[in-house]
Amino acid sequence: MSPAEVHGLLTAGGEVRRSRPIMRLALAQYAELRHAHDAWLSGLLFEPDWNLSAVVDGVVLTVGGGGPGAPEGLARIDIRADDPSAGPEPGVVAWDDIDLFGYPADEIASVLPDPAAVPGTAPADVMVEPLGLRLWRGGPTESADWRGVTLLGPGADGWRTCCPGALVCARDGDALVGIVR
Numbered sequence: 341m342s343p344a345e346v347h348g349l350l351t352a353g354g355e356v357r358r359s360r361p362i363m364r365l366a367l368a369q370y371a372e373l374r375h376a377h378d379a380w381l382s383g384l385l386f387e388p389d390w391n392l393s394a395v396v397d398g399v400v401l402t403v404g405g406g407g408p409g410a411p412e413g414l415a416r417i418d419i420r421a422d423d424p425s426a427g428p429e430p431g432v433v434a435w436d437d438i439d440l441f442g443y444p445a446d447e448i449a450s451v452l453p454d455p456a457a458v459p460g461t462a463p464a465d466v467m468v469e470p471l472g473l474r475l476w477r478g479g480p481t482e483s484a485d486w487r488g489v490t491l492l493g494p495g496a497d498g499w500r501t502c503c504p505g506a507l508v509c510a511r512d513g514d515a516l517v518g519i520v521r
Contacts, residue, residue: 342413343412346392346403350392350401351394354397355394356393358391358392365384365519366388370518371517372513372517373408373502373513374502374512374513374514375514375517377503377511377513378513378514379515380407380416381474381505381513381515383402384516385515387404387405387407390405395422397431398421399419399420399421399433400421401419402417403418404417404418406495406497407498407501408499408501410498414495415493416491416493416496417491418489418491419488419489421488435473435489440475443485445466445477445486449466449475452468452471452473454468455467455468456469458476463477467507467508469506472491472496473489473491473492473507474489474507475488475489476488490507492506
């Protein structure tokens with residue numbers, strides 16, 4: 341699916357933004373591919389055509405292309421509960437009939453196949469490699485609930501030139517190199 345096709349779908353469902361946030365760098369600005377890979381997995385790096393996000397029922401959807409040599413295909417979707425102080429509770433975000441944002445994080449992680457903690461995140465994010473799924477709390481505070489989920493699709497294979505890491509860079513990339521380090 342191309343950026344234009346995704347833009348059309350998002351426009352039909354809600355408000356769509358196309359922008360480059362100030363903290364994000366371009367792929368060419370990273371001297372080492374492992375740092376760019378970690379930035380992409382962390383939501384800090386997007387292909388230029390994929391700077392799309394939409395707000396639908398209090399949920400923010402952000403989409404991303406597939407990385408080096410594969411920018412044309414949809415590879416990742418980030419789903420984040422909007423700031424609760426900004427309005428009503430977000431809509432239901434379900435995975436296989438499980439409301440991911442409606443139950444305590446530990447309860448949800450206990451029913452997922454092979455959940456593993458994401459290194460370097462506190463409180464710990466959880467990745468589920470067999471499902472291409474990463475759950476995150478979205479802030480430095482201890483939250484009992486998940487506030488976001490990242491879904492990776494087959495288009496994420498563009499990062500295989502770096503390493504086999506699907507949900508975390510296997511070469512210990514550092515997304516903040518060039519931004520604050």
